[in-house]
Amino acid sequence: MSEQERIEVTHKCPAEGESFTPCCGRNPFELPRTDRMTIDDKLVTCRRRNAGQDCPRCGSECCRDEVDVGVGVMIGPWGCACGWSEDSRYDLSDGKSPVRDGGVIDSRGGWTRLPSG
Ligand SMILES: [Zn+2]
Numbered sequence: 231m232s233e234q235e236r237i238e239v240t241h242k243c244p245a246e247g248e249s250f251t252p253c254c255g256r257n258p259f260e261l262p263r264t265d266r267m268t269i270d271d272k273l274v275t276c277r278r279r280n281a282g283q284d285c286p287r288c289g290s291e292c293c294r295d296e297v298d299v300g301v302g303v304m305i306g307p308w309g310c311a312c313g314w315s316e317d318s319r320y321d322l323s324d325g326k327s328p329v330r331d332g333g334v335i336d337s338r339g340g341w342t343r344l345p346s347g
């Protein structure tokens with residue numbers, strides 16, 4: 231195993247006045263000691279950033295929810311403000327109804343219960 235084969239992650243330095251990395255939203259002090267920081271976008275290899283997704287419908291940058299559930303982080307599907315979702319079950323494009331099982335879904339895999347009555 232050579233030097234190059236070691237997996238290193240390079241994160242984007244937080245912008246001035248910010249305390250979290252723009253690539254993965256973490257405090258630099260929480261990152262593994264082996265990880266690197268850069269101010270050069272082209273050198274950023276943080277996977278959360280590389281996994282970024284542009285909406286195939288409107289071309290906007292999509293977002294997704296990351297929820298820390300204690301034993302790990304649950305990551306929802308990519309979703310766009312236009313209604314497109316990576317997960318076809320949550321796809322709200324083409325005017326599909328978001329109402330499901332007494333609640334409303336969003337394109338990022340969320341479900342919110344509607345107030346009953
Ligand atoms: Zn990062």
Ligand SMILES: [Zn+2]
Binds near residue numbers: 285287288289312314
């Ligand atoms: Zn879109």
